[in-house]
Amino acid sequence: MSASAPTPAPAPVASTRPILPLRLRQAEARRRGKRLVGPVDLELGREGFTIVMGPNGAGKTTLLRLMHGLERLAAGEIRWAVPVREARMRQAYVFQTPIMMRRSVVDSIAYPLRLRGMGRAEARARAARWAERVGLGAVLERPAPVLSGGEKQKLSLARALIARPEILFLDEPCASLDGRAMREIETLLLEARESGTRIVMATHDMGQACRLASDVVFLYGGRVHERGPAEAFFKAPRTAEAAAFLKGDIVE
Amino acid sequence: MDGFAAGLWQAWKLVFTFDPDLYEIVFLSLRVTMSAVIIASLIGLPLGAWLVIKRFRARRFTIALLNALMGLPPVVVGLAVYMLLSRSGPLGVLGLLFTPTAMIIAQVIIITPLIASIAHQTMRDLWAEYHDLLLSMNASRAQRIAAILWDGRRALLTAMLAGFGRGIGEVGAIMIVGGNIDHVTRVLTTAIALETGKGNFAFAMGLGLILIALSLSVNLAIHWISRTERASVW
Amino acid sequence: MRLLNWLIAPLLALLSLTPAGAETIRVAVTTSFHNSGLADVLLPAIRADLGLDVRLLVVGTGQALKLGEQGDVDAILVHSRAAEEAFVAQGFGTHRREIMYNDFVLIGPREDPAGIASAQSAAEALAHIAAAGAPFVSRGDESGTHKKERVLWQAAGIDPTAAGPWYREAGAGMGATLNTAAGMGAYTLSDRASWLNFGNKGDLALLYAGDPALFNQYSLIPVSPARHPHVRSDLVARLETWLTGPRARALIDGYRIGGEQLFTFNAQPE
Numbered sequence: 001m002s003a004s005a006p007t008p009a010p011a012p013v014a015s016t017r018p019i020l021p022l023r024l025r026q027a028e029a030r031r032r033g034k035r036l037v038g039p040v041d042l043e044l045g046r047e048g049f050t051i052v053m054g055p056n057g058a059g060k061t062t063l064l065r066l067m068h069g070l071e072r073l074a075a076g077e078i079r080w081a082v083p084v085r086e087a088r089m090r091q092a093y094v095f096q097t098p099i100m101m102r103r104s105v106v107d108s109i110a111y112p113l114r115l116r117g118m119g120r121a122e123a124r125a126r127a128a129r130w131a132e133r134v135g136l137g138a139v140l141e142r143p144a145p146v147l148s149g150g151e152k153q154k155l156s157l158a159r160a161l162i163a164r165p166e167i168l169f170l171d172e173p174c175a176s177l178d179g180r181a182m183r184e185i186e187t188l189l190l191e192a193r194e195s196g197t198r199i200v201m202a203t204h205d206m207g208q209a210c211r212l213a214s215d216v217v218f219l220y221g222g223r224v225h226e227r228g229p230a231e232a233f234f235k236a237p238r239t240a241e242a243a244a245f246l247k248g249d250i251v252e
Numbered sequence: 253m254d255g256f257a258a259g260l261w262q263a264w265k266l267v268f269t270f271d272p273d274l275y276e277i278v279f280l281s282l283r284v285t286m287s288a289v290i291i292a293s294l295i296g297l298p299l300g301a302w303l304v305i306k307r308f309r310a311r312r313f314t315i316a317l318l319n320a321l322m323g324l325p326p327v328v329v330g331l332a333v334y335m336l337l338s339r340s341g342p343l344g345v346l347g348l349l350f351t352p353t354a355m356i357i358a359q360v361i362i363i364t365p366l367i368a369s370i371a372h373q374t375m376r377d378l379w380a381e382y383h384d385l386l387l388s389m390n391a392s393r394a395q396r397i398a399a400i401l402w403d404g405r406r407a408l409l410t411a412m413l414a415g416f417g418r419g420i421g422e423v424g425a426i427m428i429v430g431g432n433i434d435h436v437t438r439v440l441t442t443a444i445a446l447e448t449g450k451g452n453f454a455f456a457m458g459l460g461l462i463l464i465a466l467s468l469s470v471n472l473a474i475h476w477i478s479r480t481e482r483a484s485v486w
Numbered sequence: 487m488r489l490l491n492w493l494i495a496p497l498l499a500l501l502s503l504t505p506a507g508a509e510t511i512r513v514a515v516t517t518s519f520h521n522s523g524l525a526d527v528l529l530p531a532i533r534a535d536l537g538l539d540v541r542l543l544v545v546g547t548g549q550a551l552k553l554g555e556q557g558d559v560d561a562i563l564v565h566s567r568a569a570e571e572a573f574v575a576q577g578f579g580t581h582r583r584e585i586m587y588n589d590f591v592l593i594g595p596r597e598d599p600a601g602i603a604s605a606q607s608a609a610e611a612l613a614h615i616a617a618a619g620a621p622f623v624s625r626g627d628e629s630g631t632h633k634k635e636r637v638l639w640q641a642a643g644i645d646p647t648a649a650g651p652w653y654r655e656a657g658a659g660m661g662a663t664l665n666t667a668a669g670m671g672a673y674t675l676s677d678r679a680s681w682l683n684f685g686n687k688g689d690l691a692l693l694y695a696g697d698p699a700l701f702n703q704y705s706l707i708p709v710s711p712a713r714h715p716h717v718r719s720d721l722v723a724r725l726e727t728w729l730t731g732p733r734a735r736a737l738i739d740g741y742r743i744g745g746e747q748l749f750t751f752n753a754q755p756e
Contacts, residue, residue, distance in 0.1 A: 070387055088390050099385040102378075102403040112389050339557035339714055347716075349558055350512065350543065431543040433512075446544070449661030450521055451686035 019080045019087045019166050020046045020198055022067065026076035029059075029066045037062045037222045039076055044167075044200065049193050051209045051230070052202040054219035055245060060202035061096070063219060064169045067200070068093045092160035094170040098152040100144040105136050108144045108155055112163045130158040134188060150181030157188055161197070168192065170201040174208065186212060206246070210234055218242045259457025263465075266458055273435075274459075278466060281439040284352055284426070285419035288359035289367075293412050296364045300371030300411075301397040304379045315372065321365035326358075330425030333358040337429065350431040355439070358425040363415040370411035375400045409478055413471055420467050440466070510539040511560040511721045514550035516630055517659040519563060519704065522588070522679030522748055524741050528729075531737060536724055546659065548628035554578055554707065557714030561722045565704045566630035579707035580719075585729050586738050586749045587703045590634060591681055592694040593664065594620075594673035602673070608697040609642035616644050619652045621672035625663050626655025630702070635675045638699065664690070677702055682743040703752075729753065 021043055028038030037059040044050060044067075052060045065071040067078065069088055080087035092112075101108050110127035114120065131137050134154040139147070144155060153173050160168055170189070174182040182205075189212065193199055203209055209216065213230035218237070226233065226242045237243045266274045303315060335341050337349040337357075348354045378400045386396050401408065423441035430437035432446060440463045447456035519525065525542060532538055543553060547564045554562045555578045563585070564570060573579050592602060592611055600618035605611035615622055624646070625632040639646050646653040654672070656663045660680040667674040668688040676684075681692060706729060708722040728734060730753035738751040 068388060070384055093384075093388040095384060099381060101382065101385070101399070115389055115391055115395055339716065341556075344557075350541070431512075431541075431545075433541045433543060436541055448665075449517065449659045450680075451661050451665060451684040453686055 017082055018046055019082045019090050020044060021081060022167070023079045024067070024076065025079075027066060027073060027078055028075040029062050029071045030074040035074075035222060037066060037219075038074075040222075040224050042217065042224055042227070044198065047196075047198060048214040049189075049212050050200045050215050050217060051213035052200065052217045052219060053204075053209060053245070054225075058219040059222040060219055061171050062222075063217075064093070064171050064200065064202055068169050090165055091167045091169070092163065092165035094153070094156045094160050094168070094173050096171045096173065096175055098149075098156045100147070100152055100155070103144055104141045105131055105144055105147070105155060106140040109136075109158045109162055112159060116163065127158075127162060130162050131155075134158045135184065150177050150184070153177060153181070153185060154188070157185065161192055165197060167198040167200065170199070172202050172204060174203070174205065182208065218245070220245075256457065258454035259461055262454050262458025263461040264458075267462065274462070276435065277438055277440055277443055277459075278462065280352060280437070281420060281441070281463075281466070282470075284355045284439060285359060285416060285422075287356045288363055288419050289412055289416045291356070291360045292363040292367050292415055293408075295360070296367035296415075297371050297401055297408055297411070298397060299364075300368045301375050301401050303368075303372050304375045304400065305393060305396050315369075318365045318369045318372070322369055324362070324365070325424065326362055326422050327424035327428065329361050330358055330428035333361065333425065333429045349429065350433060350437060352430070352437060354429040355426040355437060358429045359419045359422060362422060362425060363419050366418055367411045367415045370414055371404075371408055374407035374411070375404050378404045406478060409474060413474060416470060417467060420463065420470075508539045509537060509718075509721060510541055511718050511725065512541045512543060512558070513725075514543045514545055514553045514559040514562045514564075516547050516550060516564050517544055517661070518629075518631055518677040518680045519565070520544040521660055521683050522677070522741075523683055523743065524679070524738065524749060527737055527741055528734070531733065532725065532728060535733065536728055538721060538725065540725065546625075546627050547630040547633070551578075554709045557709060557717060559709060560717045560719075561706055561708045561725065563704060563706050564630055565702050566633045567703060567705075569630075569633065570705055570707060573707060577710055578713060580710050581707070583706045583726055583730065583753065585704050585706055585734075585753050586751045587701050588749045589678050589695060590631070590675055590700040590702055591678050591692050592673065593667060593676050593681060593690050594693045595671045596689050596691040598691075598693055600673065603693045605694055608638050608694065608699050611694045612638055612642040613644065615673050616642070616646065616649055616652075619650060621652050621654065621670050622646065623663055623667045623670065623672045623674045624653065624655045625660065625675075626657045627659070629659075631660060631675060631677060634700075634702065638675070641699065678746075679743070679748045682746065682748065704749075730755070 024040050024042040026039040026041060028040070029036045040063065052063060054060055062071055066073060068091060069084070070093070101111065103111070106124055106127045109130050110123035113123035113126060128137070128140055131140055134157055136151060136154055136158070139151070144152070147155060156173070174185055177185070186208065189199060189201070201212070210230070215228060216230050216233040217224055218226040218233065220241050226237060226239050233242070234246065237246055303311060333354065334349065336343050337346065337354050338344055339349070348357070382400060386399060391399060421441060423445050426437070426439060427442050427445065430439070430442065432438050432442040440459055444456045444459045444463070447459065515525070520542060529540055532540055543550070543559060545553065547566045547569065550562045550564050551569060551573055553559045554573065562579070570582050574582050592608070594600070594602065600614045600620040602611035602614045605614060624635055656666050658666070660676055661684060663674055664676060664680065664684050665686055666672070668686055668690050671689060678695070706726055708719060708726065709717045711717050711719045735751040738749045739747065741748055
């Protein structure tokens with residue numbers, strides 16, 4: 001069904017300059033004048049698996065969307081190491097509730113490549129390999145909207161990774177998954193990290209955070225309350241709020 | 253019920269005696285309305301998608317205008333197109349009045365708002381769902397329109413069929429701009445109007461039944477084609 | 487793309503079709519003339535004799551005159567003398583050529599509540615209807631028949647539009663008006679041909695005819711090439727010669743419905 005052929009997007013810039021580090025300076029996001037996040041000062045280096053933690057309403061999702069460019073920057077600045085137009089092409093995002101297009105599994109995964117102007121046959125062949133990798137090899141031609149929750153999130157992950165992003169944002173991707181699907185996703189994320197993808201993930205799940213994180217950003221009231229290596233954070237949080245959160249005393 | 257039975261009998265006779273005039277009229281009806289639906293879709297579907305995706309000052313007004321145009325009486329459209337295409341009108345030199353082309357033009361004007369409006373409504377929901385994903389993937393505006401048009405294709409097919417339904421049963425506009433000339437611009441609906449005017453109710457009813465059968469066949473055929481698609485791709 | 491190909495390919499083929507290219511002219515005629523069925527006799531003969539494809543636009547007199555004014559037809563064939571003379575006087579038509587006449591008849595419910603069958607004139611018949619307040623359906627569409635009807639009311643000294651609710655304007659063609667009359671059990675004025683060809687007579691009957699005031703003259707008016715240079719005056723001239731000639735006389739006088747002669751050829755040789 002080539003009628004979906006997207007008009008060719010500009011070919012990915014074959015730049016060798018990495019898009020990271022990412023620097024946020026006094027960055028703020030607002031909605032209807034109300035400050036949701038910020039001011040935030042934050043730097044994300046070239047490597048690592050950053051977990052964004054914090055109680056509900058702390059602004060985890062908004063911060064991720066702000067960095068990814070889905071939320072408008074109300075104040076401050078966000079700087080990539082390359083121009084933002086270029087940076088936008090080299091990152092990906094996985095939503096908490098998977099957004100499924102009305103397409104087959106293989107066409108859904110191929111879609112980002114098709115947007116970049118790749119031919120249908122090649123894009124589908126690559127998508128099929130990715131589907132295999134995430135365990136969807138048996139359901140290539142199934143309509144994406146009828147997949148199970150775990151399958152949908154695996155599809156989202158394959159779709160996010162297929163264009164080889166340098167940084168991948170994930171917003172609580174395992175929030176509604178069972179343990180097995182969660183482990184499968186985690187394995188895939190660790191593999192992605194191995195192959196050099198910078199990962200920034202929001203999660204509620206303490207165990208998951210411990211298993212995956214190289215460093216932690218603890219958000220509280222829309223601000224970065226604490227930032228540091230994972231091990232140190234989980235062992236000995238520096239702030240009382242982080243300690244309370246880790247103990248399970250702060251949820252909201 | 254007697255008139256209805258007589259109508260059925262007339263329809264039966266017309267179809268199975270292979271009345272050449274009937275087939276000519278049916279063929280012209282299909283030709284005019286299907287051409288109009290294709291052209292109206294080429295305008296209306298992207299317009300509907302564009303109205304979903306692009307935010308601009310007059311957007312609400314444009315949507316309201318489309319909805320208002322849906323209620324435009326065909327006779328008024330016919331009159332307007334007549335005045336345009338008349339020898340004394342601005343486009344008179346084209347000599348299009350009283351030709352099937354003029355009928356297609358009138359029907360395009362009648363059908364386009366309907367298709368655009370239905371398309372807009374269905375794609376609005378799809379866009380609400382896809383918005384973040386497509387933005388995240390840096391889809392250009394054209395790519396976003398293509399995505400919601402393609403993924404909404406089944407609903408859009410329904411919009412096109414609604415346009416077909418409105419066109420194939422329309423008589424007011426094509427009567428004026430086509431002139432209902434025998435063998436040239438006579439279609440099912442104008443023939444029905446003519447026969448009703450003569451008081452040939454059974455004959456008119458027979459033509460009406462053929463019109464319904466025709467419309468039904470087109471709908472079934474389109475649904476059959478789209479199901480074939482589903483089997484091979486979905 | 488497959489789906490779109492399915493739809494588009496045959497349609498492009500359809501769109502590219504064009505009608506056959508014989509010499510054609512367009513003539514606006516009145517509904518009542520077309521309903522008579524005479525055209526079905528004349529047009530094939532014209533095509534055979536002249537190789538001319540006459541395309542009829544069947545409309546009311548008002549619209550026929552308008553189409554002529556705008557230059558959208560090459561000639562008009564109507565039956566409303568005053569309007570025709572005005573049309574020629576204003577320069578829209580070159581001249582008015584009388585071809586034939588038929589007559590109008592008064593139609594009404596068979597039991598004739600107003601008792602018009604015994605009237606001595608058309609005007610008297612209408613006066614009976616008005617006096618009885620019996621429902622009367624008028625074409626009400628500025629057609630030749632409607633104009634004729636108004637002249638008859640005038641002759642009877644009655645303004646029906648002010649007279650009361652028994653007078654209804656249908657705003658429709660002859661067939662539709664007859665349908666309305668049949669539905670309401672009302673009187674109406676019809677040309678004889680439309681009446682004879684009308685398929686839904688129901689309880690209606692022909693109640694009054696014969697007054698010379700009811701005669702209905704048909705004339706051909708070529709649209710003026712001075713106004714509209716694109717009109718095919720040459721072809722119209724050939725048509726006019728044919729319509730006023732012996733072959734047309736034989737076909738027009740010989741046309742019968744239910745054994746009745748409808749039209750009387752009365753064209754004067756030039």
